[in-house]
Amino acid sequence: MADLQRIAVLGAGSWGTTFAKVLADAGREVTLWARRPEVAEEIRDAHTNSAYLTGVRLPERLTATTDPAAALAGADAVVLAVPSQSLRANLAGWRELLPPGAPLVSLAKGVELGTLKRMSEVVAEVAGVPDEQVVVVSGPNLAREIAQEQPSAAVVACADHDRAVLVQRACSSRYFRPYTNTDVVGCELGGACKNVIALSCGMAVGLGFGTNTVATLITRGLAEMARLGSKLGADPLTFAGLAGVGDLVATCTSALSRNRTFGERLGRGETVAQAQRAAGGQVAEGVMSCSSIRALAGGLGVDMPITDAMYRVCHEGADPRRLGAELLGRQRKHEWS
Secondary structure (H helix, E strand, O other): OOOOOEEEEEOOOHHHHHHHHHHHHOOOEEEEEOOOHHHHHHHHHHOOOOOOOOOOOOOOOEEEEOOHHHHHOOOOEEEEOOOHHHHHHHHHHHHHHOOOOOOEEEOOOOEOOOOOOEHHHHHHHHHOOOHHHEEEEEOOOOHHHHHOOOOEEEEEEOOOHHHHHHHHHHOOOOOEEEEEEOOHHHHHHHHHHHHHHHHHHHHHHHOOOOHHHHHHHHHHHHHHHHHHHHHOOOOHHHHHOHHHHHHHHHHHHOOOOHHHHHHHHHHOOOOHHHHHHHOOOOOOHHHHHHHHHHHHHHHHOOOOHHHHHHHHHHHHOOOHHHHHHHHHOOOOOOOOO
């Protein structure tokens, strides 16, 4: 397979713009599709995206458009950088424009409501391509830190190792180090579940609890995602890596994490609607993912008490403090049972 030189990134939010910057800094020609004309114009003419990455200068070789056909024309690879719950609808509109055979790279982290499909499954189904054509990027990737060129790493996962290597090569830069993996299931579950656990960690901070509590939630959250992954055939080692514990720690501990911040507001007594307004109208991915992950786990008979607690807070109006007491009062058992 030839190197990927021209890449389309569909979605100009913080992570989509940041990953486009990584690709451009790695020497690729990148066209970013933005939904809003003013965002595309600013990226193209001023080389900034102040709506999502204030103060970050974007590379000259990175351009932008609101025309998906123009972005996709001649692309060697396509990066999908839209939210998980809107991926299906967006991709359906782009399907006929996708370059045949091009790797489809998913940045979305979540499990689709209703279908309970992982994002790579949604991409393969809607685009009508084999699983081996879909690539997943995951890891401890807080967009602003990477946009500021702070050293970071990620996992590029694909059932086709050679295709993963192509994407790895395309996004390798002096500050961004990608590793390959063929465990797409584990990488995607880690990326989806960590958002829910980050909600719980933020909630604990909002309730006034400290490091011991947060560390406990991170560790027991890791156990939850590993149980679910094991049931679905994931490699247990994946959860000890960048797409597992790496992403989990970053999302659960950083003030830059939307999910952690959202959870902190809930812990301080705000409703989901109030927290959403405070976040500029954006709902953290974990709020929606806790519903689909809970349903997925329930259908498989997998015990995920933290995920269940977050669902009850976000969708049933349960009191976070009361649920904390319930989690501590659960039946005692062996750590790995």
